[in-house]
Amino acid sequence: MKEDMSSIAKDLTSRVKLNDGVTMPLFGLGMYLSGSGQGGQAEHAVIHAVSTGYKLLDTAEFYGNEADVGRGIKNGGVKREDLFVVTKLWENGYDRCKKIFNKSLKMLDIGYVDLYLIHSPSTGKCVETYKAMLELKQEGLVRSVGVSNFGVHHLERLREAGLPTPSVNQIELHPWQQKKDIVEYCRQNGITVMGYSPLTKGQKLSDKSVLEIAKRHNKSPAQILIRWSVEHGFITIPKSSDPGRIEQNTDVFSWSLDQDALKILNGMPDWSCSWNPCITPWRG
Ligand SMILES: NC(=O)c1ccc[n+]([C@@H]2O[C@H](COP(=O)([O-])OP(=O)(O)OC[C@H]3O[C@@H](n4cnc5c(N)ncnc54)[C@H](OP(=O)(O)O)[C@@H]3O)[C@@H](O)[C@H]2O)c1
Numbered sequence: 001m002k003e004d005m006s007s008i009a010k011d012l013t014s015r016v017k018l019n020d021g022v023t024m025p026l027f028g029l030g031m032y033l034s035g036s037g038q039g040g041q042a043e044h045a046v047i048h049a050v051s052t053g054y055k056l057l058d059t060a061e062f063y064g065n066e067a068d069v070g071r072g073i074k075n076g077g078v079k080r081e082d083l084f085v086v087t088k089l090w091e092n093g094y095d096r097c098k099k100i101f102n103k104s105l106k107m108l109d110i111g112y113v114d115l116y117l118i119h120s121p122s123t124g125k126c127v128e129t130y131k132a133m134l135e136l137k138q139e140g141l142v143r144s145v146g147v148s149n150f151g152v153h154h155l156e157r158l159r160e161a162g163l164p165t166p167s168v169n170q171i172e173l174h175p176w177q178q179k180k181d182i183v184e185y186c187r188q189n190g191i192t193v194m195g196y197s198p199l200t201k202g203q204k205l206s207d208k209s210v211l212e213i214a215k216r217h218n219k220s221p222a223q224i225l226i227r228w229s230v231e232h233g234f235i236t237i238p239k240s241s242d243p244g245r246i247e248q249n250t251d252v253f254s255w256s257l258d259q260d261a262l263k264i265l266n267g268m269p270d271w272s273c274s275w276n277p278c279i280t281p282w283r284g
């Protein structure tokens with residue numbers, strides 16, 4: 001496995017070293033709204049992705065498909081230890097974390113979780129939840145712990161509580177949601193940045209500028225947006241349940257965006273395709 005300290009993925013096996021020494025793939029498959037159920041879409045998406053070479057899978061308690069992800073891993077013909085599985089806790093609390101983690105691990109049935117994230121700071125109790133996650137790490141059930149949707153003020157409150165720095169912060173990132181203050185804070189404090197909704201949930205794939213850039217580069221609009229994330233050094237996890245698109249989304253390593261394209265994409269106005277818990281007040 002290659003480890004890329006610059007965080008610019010060169011292929012599906014490129015990894016970045018987290019602040020706890022664990023190495024994490026820079027590219028993976030998002031699982032939100034991938035479906036669920038025996039023999040269903042989510043399981044097939046995982047099987048197709050891992051046989052294509054994807055190493056990173058991003059699920060969550062909230063997505064309701066941890067069991068499907070687990071089955072996909074079992075039936076995908078790839079060794080568990082060659083994959084990196086992320087899941088997240090929806091509603092915070094010390095006891096809830098311990099209880100829900102056990103449920104998540106049972107559903108996934110993969111022995112351990114590579115990265116466990118607080119899904120959002122919006123329900124509060126982040127300090128006690130984070131302490132519970134650190135205990136799971138000590139017990140060897142989780143390899144790394146991190147957060148999602150944390151703004152700078154949330155990260156500062158965790159630091160003030162004397163807790164170890166999270167390894168990862170997963171936030172919405174694409175040209176219309178660059179969250180430069182959070183990215184800068186994370187980079188200065190050794191927190192690896194993981195972007196979600198890199199394709200804007202499909203909502204900007206028909207944007208006039210994106211279409212023009214795609215035509216000029218002879219790539220699809222989706223590939224243009226994923227490449228933008230790759231070039232910014234973000235871990236990225238485009239979601240698709242379609243075998244063709246799962247494969248298409250991996251053709252983002254052997255070419256780069258020209259300077260005009262970067263200038264246009266970097267200059268997009270602020271707009272979000274998702275919820276934005278990064279701005280919620282700190283609730284402890
Ligand atoms: N922590 C959080 O709060 C949070 C929030 C949102 C998302 N996430 C994570 O980030 C992942 C990705 O974000 P997302 O699911 O919100 O959206 P996304 O990856 O930005 O977009 C997914 C949409 O794009 C379509 N798509 C995929 N590849 C395509 C292609 N090559 N051409 C055209 N359309 C394409 C998909 O449809 P098909 O499936 O039909 O291809 C789907 O409708 C999630 O799945 C989840 O794991 C985390």
